[in-house]
Amino acid sequence: xxxxxxxxxxxxxxxxxxxxxxxxxxxxxxxxxxxxxxxxxxxxxxxxxxxxxxxxxxxxxxxxxxxxxxxxxxxxxxxxxxxxxxxxxxxxxxxxxxxxxxxxxxxxxxxxxxxxxxxxxxxxxxxxxxxxxxxxxxxxxxxxxxxxxxxxxxxxxxxxxxxxxxxxxxxxxxxxxxxxxxxxxxxxxxxxxxxxxxxxxxxxxxxxxxxxxxxxxxxxxxxxxxxxxxxxxxxxxxxxxxxxxxxxxxxxxxxxxxxxxxxxxxxxxxxxxxxxxxxxxxxxxxxxxxxxxxxxxxxxxxxxxxxxxxxxxxxxxxxxxxxxxxxxxxxxxxxxxxxxxxxxxxxxxxxxxxxxxxxxxxxxxxxxxxxxxxxxxxxxxxxxxxxxxxxxxxxxxxxxxxxxxxxxxxxxxxxxxxxxxxxxxxxxxxxxxxxxxxxxxxxxxxxxxxxxxxxxxxxxxxxxxxxxxxxxxxxxxxxxxxxxxxxxxxxxxxxxxxxxxxxxxxxxxxxxxxxxxxxxxxxxxxxxxxxxxxxxxxxxxxxxxxxxxxxxxxxxx
Numbered sequence: 001x002x003x004x005x006x007x008x009x010x011x012x013x014x015x016x017x018x019x020x021x022x023x024x025x026x027x028x029x030x031x032x033x034x035x036x037x038x039x040x041x042x043x044x045x046x047x048x049x050x051x052x053x054x055x056x057x058x059x060x061x062x063x064x065x066x067x068x069x070x071x072x073x074x075x076x077x078x079x080x081x082x083x084x085x086x087x088x089x090x091x092x093x094x095x096x097x098x099x100x101x102x103x104x105x106x107x108x109x110x111x112x113x114x115x116x117x118x119x120x121x122x123x124x125x126x127x128x129x130x131x132x133x134x135x136x137x138x139x140x141x142x143x144x145x146x147x148x149x150x151x152x153x154x155x156x157x158x159x160x161x162x163x164x165x166x167x168x169x170x171x172x173x174x175x176x177x178x179x180x181x182x183x184x185x186x187x188x189x190x191x192x193x194x195x196x197x198x199x200x201x202x203x204x205x206x207x208x209x210x211x212x213x214x215x216x217x218x219x220x221x222x223x224x225x226x227x228x229x230x231x232x233x234x235x236x237x238x239x240x241x242x243x244x245x246x247x248x249x250x251x252x253x254x255x256x257x258x259x260x261x262x263x264x265x266x267x268x269x270x271x272x273x274x275x276x277x278x279x280x281x282x283x284x285x286x287x288x289x290x291x292x293x294x295x296x297x298x299x300x301x302x303x304x305x306x307x308x309x310x311x312x313x314x315x316x317x318x319x320x321x322x323x324x325x326x327x328x329x330x331x332x333x334x335x336x337x338x339x340x341x342x343x344x345x346x347x348x349x350x351x352x353x354x355x356x357x358x359x360x361x362x363x364x365x366x367x368x369x370x371x372x373x374x375x376x377x378x379x380x381x382x383x384x385x386x387x388x389x390x391x392x393x394x395x396x397x398x399x400x401x402x403x404x405x406x407x408x409x410x411x412x413x414x415x416x417x418x419x420x421x422x423x424x425x426x427x428x429x430x431x432x433x434x435x436x437x438x439x440x441x442x443x444x445x446x447x448x449x450x451x452x453x454x455x456x457x458x459x460x461x462x463x464x465x466x467x468x469x470x471x472x473x474x475x476x477x478x479x480x481x482x483x484x485x486x487x488x489x490x491x492x493x494x495x496x497x498x499x500x501x502x503x504x505x506x507x508x509x510x511x512x513x514x515x516x517x518x519x520x521x522x523x524x525x526x527x528x529x530x531x532x533x534x535x536x537x538x539x540x541x542x543x544x545x546x547x548x549x550x551x552x553x554x555x556x557x
Contacts, residue, residue, distance in 0.1 A: 003238035003245070003353050008228050012352055016345065017041065017224045023352055024359075037359035039186030040344055043194045044216035044337065050196065051210060054203035061204060062094060065119050070111070071099045071201045072134040072141065073125035075272075075470025076189020077161070079265045080198035080340070084207050086261035088333045094206030095121075101467050103133055103509040105496040106535065107436035108140065117148035121178075123159045123201055127189045129166020132368070133466060136508060139499045142175070152176070161196050188359055189470075190269050193340040208334060216337035223345040233345030236302075236326065240270075240346070241353040243300035243324045244281055249480070250428060250459040252284040252295075255304040256312055259330055262304060266343055268471035273347045273358040275475025281350070282428055282475065282482065284459045287446035292319040296457040298426045300324040304339065307331055363477040366522075367469050370515030375503050379514075382521040387415050392543075395529040398521035412530075412546035416486075417553045419528050423458050423484050430476065431547075433488040434465040434513045441540055448544040452551040466512040473516065477523045485520055485527040488543070489513045490535040 007013065015023045021035040061069075071081055078101045085097040098111060122145070124138045138158075145154035155176035162168040164182045172180045181196040192198060194216055203209050223233040240251060251270060253263045267283040274281045284299075292315065295301075301319060305312045307329050319325060330339060351358025373379035384397040387405045389412045396403055400422060409415040423429060431449060435441055442462065449460035463472055465487070476483060495506040503511070513529065520527040532539050 003241035004228050004234060006353060007234050007238060007349060010352065012349055013224070013228070013231055013234055014226050016348055024357055026355075026357075032357055032360065034357060034359055036186050037188050037191075039184045040188070040191035040194070042220060043184075043187065044213050044220050044341060047194055047199060047209075047213050047216075050199055051203070051213070054200060054209065058094070058204050058206065061121060066095050066121055067119040068115055068121075069095045069097050069201060069204045070115070070120060070122045070141070071097065071125060072122065072137040073099070073197075074101050074131055074133045074467065075268060076192050077125035077127055077131070077134070077197050079190075079268055079471070080193035081201035081205075083261045083265045084198065084202045084212075084333075084336065085205055087259060087336060088202075088205075088207045091206035095204065097201055097205035099201075100137055101133070102437065102464070103136065103466055103505055103512060104434070104436045105494045105505040105509065106492060108137070108496055108505060109494060110436070112144060117145050117154075117157070120145075121157050121159065121204070123161060123204075124168060124172070125161040125197055125201075126166070126168050127163055127183060127192070127197070129162045129168035132371070132508070135168070135171075136498045136501065136505065139501065140496055140505070143499050159200075161200055190272055191344050191359075193265065193344075194337070198340075211332075211334035212337035214337070215334050216341050219338035219341040223341060232342050233349060236328075236342060236346035237349035237353060239302075239324065239326045240281055240300065240350055244354070246324075247426070248298055248300040248324060249280070249482075250282050250284050250296075250298045250300070252286065252299050252301045252459070253304070254286070254301060254312065254315070256306040256309040256330075258306065258333075259304050259336075262336060262339060265340075269343055269347050271472040271475040271479075272361050272364075273351060274354060274356060275472070275479030276360070276362055277356055277478065278480060279354055279356055280475050280479030282459065282479070283472070284428070284461055286450070286453070286460075287442060287462055288450035290450050290453045290460075292316075292323075294454045294457055295320060295323060296426065296459075297322075299459065301326070303327045304330055361474045364470070364474050366477060367473055367512070367516050367519045370518045371508075371511045374511040374514050374518075375508070379518065382518050384521070389415050391533040393531045395517065395531070397517055397527050397529070399524050399526040400528055401521070411549075412543065413549035413553065416528075416530075416546055416550035419484065419486065419526075420452065420456075420547075420550050421553075422526050423456060425457070427482045427484055428459040428461060430472075430483050430485050431460070431462050431488060432465050432468060432485060432513075432516070433462065434509055435488065435490070435535055435540070437464055440537060441535075444537075444541055444544045448548040451548040455551055465516070466509070469512065469516060476525065477519060481525065483525060485525060486547075487513050487517050487520075487527065487529040488532070489529065490532045490539070492535050
């Protein structure tokens with residue numbers, strides 16, 4: 001039976017709209033915490049109360065000369081504002097929204113160097129209120145702001161977004177923040193784009209919330225439609241489920257250039273919602289062009305296209321004829337309001353079709369615990385093998401711990417070849433890079449992955465750490481064992497002290513990479529860590545070239 005008919009038979013659209021948690025019950029009838037995670041339904045209709053006070057605050061801050069709004073957050077607390085800022089751009093006369101979802105000391109130092117404390121406000125966002133990255137970044141920003149303008153004045157430059165009663169709420173009250181926005185406790189982070197987590201930073205940066213919410217409400221009405229042939233969420237969910245059940249679990253998201261940042265939000269939503277219990281849909285974002293005719297038979301494609309984008313239409317026409325393809329249209333930045341809603345409803349329905357709970361993330365805490373164990377010195381080393389190439393060090397762990405690279409490999413390509421040779425026909429390669437988000441760096445790494453994808457037919461993805469820990473990290477551990485993982489780190493000398501902690505930002509960044517390596521290894525995943533001497537353009541270009549060269553040495557699929 002096809003997935004759309006199964007949704008009809010289960011009355012899934014009607015029951016989801018009614019917030020019927022039994023739609024997601026397991027075989028024993030247990031619904032877990034689902035009933036407390038359905039507050040995102042109808043969120044756009046309830047968001048109107050936010051727009052007048054946010055517009056007033058945005059106007060006041062602009063009149064006060066604020067030029068920059070810095071958002072400190074991770075995952076569901078930051079990805080929607082990041083997407084909106086990149087798609088909408090910076091409206092004339094409005095502050096620039098800078099989203100810091102990293103522990104890279106290089107990126108933090110560069111950001112601080114571009115800011116003037118007198119003209120900056122900072123938003124600290126965390127649903128749990130205890131997320132280590134934004135709290136660590138807050139400690140750094142607070143000292144910087146205190147030093148610039150004094151403790152009392154500095155406090156009024158900070159805002160917080162969190163659930164009621166959290167550690168962050170208490171901290172904000174103690175540290176005299178200007179305002180704390182309470183987020184709805186029954187809305188999970190990755191479903192919170194149209195809550196205060198998404199709307200507050202966007203509003204302060206001049207995003208047209210009214211236009212965004214008009215589009216979102218129209219889509220909500222369409223997604224409540226019981227008729228399956230007119231319900232856009234049901235159509236999308238059934239498309240993905242049918243493809244996945246036919247072995248096409250690499251959901252490739254392709255968008256017009258102006259809309260491409262939206263893929264980051266889709267990646268998190270799909271990966272974290274479906275990647276568990278050994279199941280999962282693997283979202284694939286390609287930062288560099290991969291010839292569609294090289295796609296394997298594990299691909300399905302969703303295109304988000306401006307109607308006038310003839311180039312993307314032509315690209316889609318070159319896909320192999322049997323590749324499942326679904327096309328959506330978005331003709332303005334405000335259309336993202338509709339897309340947030342479409343994908344949220346579709347992801348919930350997809351969970352029902354795949355018989356998983358789309359609202360939990362059972363494996364996310366593992367990497368956090370491993371990071372803490374490394375920071376406090378209680379971690380024990382997992383079984384691994386190592387190889388040195390010049391000053392670079394490779395650590396093979398998990399299912400790769402037993403591979404035998406060339407003894408004292410002559411080159412980085414020699415050391416990487418056994419890793420790429422471990423790719424099977426329907427696997428994907430994930431490069432997990434703990435680097436500053438820099439277009440020049442990303443372009444070089446993406447080009448190498450594009451070469452590998454074109455040559456092998458395997459899907460290849462580039463994900464920045466620690467961002468991916470709050471996004472695709474759940475899928476990596478809890479999803480199907482189809483990934484080969486390269487954790488890329490550098491021994492950069494740049495560092496930043498974190499007031500009130502026993503570790504620095506560089507130590508935190510490296511502990512997160514090491515913790516994820518250990519966690520992936522504990523799940524028996526195929527993983528290698530490549531630790532380079534520094535993050536210079538030359539060093540990373542050498543790595544990119546070696547990665548592409550190693551792919552050429554792999555066995556034929």
